[in-house]
Every structure is written in C-alpha cells, then in structure tokens.
Amino acid sequence: MKTVAVSIVTPDGPVCDSEVSMVVAKTTSGEIGVLAGHIPMVAPLAIGAVKLKQANGSTELVAVSGGFIEIRPDKISILAPSAEIAENIDVKRAKEAVKRAEGRIQNKQDDIDFKRAELSLKRALNRINVHEGNI
Template sequence: MKTVQVNIVTPDGPVYEADVEMVSVRAESGELGILAGHVPMVAPLKIGAVRLKHSGSTELVAVSGGFVEVRPEKVTILAQAAETSAKVDVDRAKSAKQRAEEHLNHPNESDVRRAELALKRALNRLNVAGK
C-alpha cells in the first residue's frame, strides 16, 4: 500500500514524523480519512485523536485543535498542543480533568468555556493514553 508522509508540529517543535498508510482526523466539518494521493486541502481541527495507521497497527496522537494541510504525498498537522500516547502524562491529565470538572460544578460565567475546553483536552489525552 502507498504511504503518505505525516508531520505533526506544535509551537514547541515536531511531535511526530513518519510515513503512514492512512491518517484520520476530526476536522470542524467532520471526520477525515486521508490516504496517499488525497486532493490538496486545508481544514481546521477539533480537539481529538489523530489516528495513524501503518504496518497493521494504529498509533494515536492527542491534538488540541489546529489545522491539517493535505497534499498528495504529505500531511502536515499544525497543532496548538500534541502528545503521542506514550508521552501523555496520565497523572497530569487526570488532575486537569478534575480541575475542569470542579470549575464546571461551580461555574463562574467567564470560566465555563475555558473549563469545557480544558475538560475536552484532558479527556482526549486520557483516551489517547488508553486510560
């Protein structure tokens, strides 16, 4: 099967670089599956897991929004934050989840949206880490 080069980059630097058979992302417009030769496009991403399939296995990378740029032979994901499943600090993610839930249980109008986003990011990281 043909492969496509994938680069996931954050402001802190590269997080993932490899050739994969398929990339799946959660774009604002819905789920996208990308194979080699895909039509060029750019799309904003939701908080979610990027699924990277190669050699019969799937790797997960948690991303906190950003953009995906697709070219026929290359996919670049520019994310505000990204972590591979092996790099997720589970204790830190659980603490962030707990803080966000506390903010949502005792809402202050200005904090509700921030707490919702923090909760989504924490849950995404825990899902990617398999916890």
Template structure:
C-alpha cells in the same frame, strides 16, 4: 503498500514524522480519512485524536485544535499542542480533568465556563488516547 509522509508540528517543535498508510482525524467539518494521493485540502481541527495506520498497527496522537494541510504526497498537522500516546502523563491529565469538572460544577460569575469546558475536553482526549493505546 503506498504511504504518505505525515508531520505533526507544534509551536514547541515537531512531535511526529513518519510514512503512514492512512491518517484519520476530526476536522470542524467532520471526520477525515486521508490516503496517499488525497486531493489538496486545508481544514481546522477539533480537539481529538489523530489516528495513524502504519504496518498493521495504529498510533494515536492527541491534538488540541490546529489545522491540517493535505497534499497528495504529504500531510502536515499544525497543532496548538500535540502529544503521542506514550508521552502523555495520565496522572496530570486526570488532575486536569478533575480541576475542569470542579470549575464547571462551581460555575460562578468569575469562572470562564468556556475555558473550563475546553480544558475538560482536552483532558478527556488525552486520557482516551492513552486508554486506546493500551
């Protein structure tokens, strides 16, 4: 089966590198499915999961925005933050979710609602990645 090389990189360094059969993720313009030989593309990413199909299994990586660059032989994901499912601290993600929900419920003038909403989306994404990986 044909494969494409995938690299997921953050400002802190590489998170993932492997040859996979398919990459799926959510860009701002919609869902992307990338196979080997895909046409060149650059797109901004949403907070969400990157699904990597490899040898009959699916691996998940939580990304918090960034960009995807697709070339026929390589896919590079430049993310603000990215975590493999096995590296996610579930307790920390649940605590972040609870904090963000509390900030949104107690919305006052000094609370940045947009920032709290993004924190909530990131926490929910991280929790769902772990649950999918079980």
C-alpha cells in the same frame, strides 16, 4: 500500499515525522481519512485523536487540541497548539486537569471561566482516552 509523509508540529516543535498508509483525523465538520494522492485541502481540527495507520497494520495515536490539517498528495502536515503521542501522555496530570475543570464547571462563576473550563475538560479527557486507546 502507497505511503504518505506525515508531520505533526506544535509551537514547541515537531511531535511526529513518519511515513504512513493512512491518516484519520477529527475535523470540525467530521472525521476524515486520508490516503496518499489525496487532493489538496486544508481543514480545521477539533480536539480529538489523530490515527496514523502504518503499512504493517499497526496504528499510532496522537492527541491533538485543535489546529489545522494541510493535505497534499505527497505530504500531510498537522499544525496544533499541542499534540502528544499516546505513550508519552502523563495520565496522572490529565486526571488532575479533569478534576480542576470539573470543579470550575460546577462553580459557574462567570461565562468566560465556564467556557475555558469546558475546553480544558475536553482536552484532558481526550488525552486520557488517547492514552487508553478509547477513541
């Protein structure tokens, strides 16, 4: 099976550079699966997991908090505000973020804090789910 180069980059630097047989990502309009030779396109990403399927059948998961995916026939680039490989996720920190966000959501002091807390909750739950493989 053909492979395609994948690069996941955040403002803090590269998170992942590898050759994979398929990339599955959650865009704002739905999930997309990309193989080598795919037509060029750019799509905004939703908070979710990126699945990097290796030629040997294994899958690596990366939690992303939005961003963009740029697809070219020979390379896929993912630019995200933050991204973490599943085994590098600090679950304790993510669970603490869930508690903080849930507390802010219950308070509902103003609309802006509610939206920020809701996004924070989504990001933290995504990190936990990716670490546990529940996607």
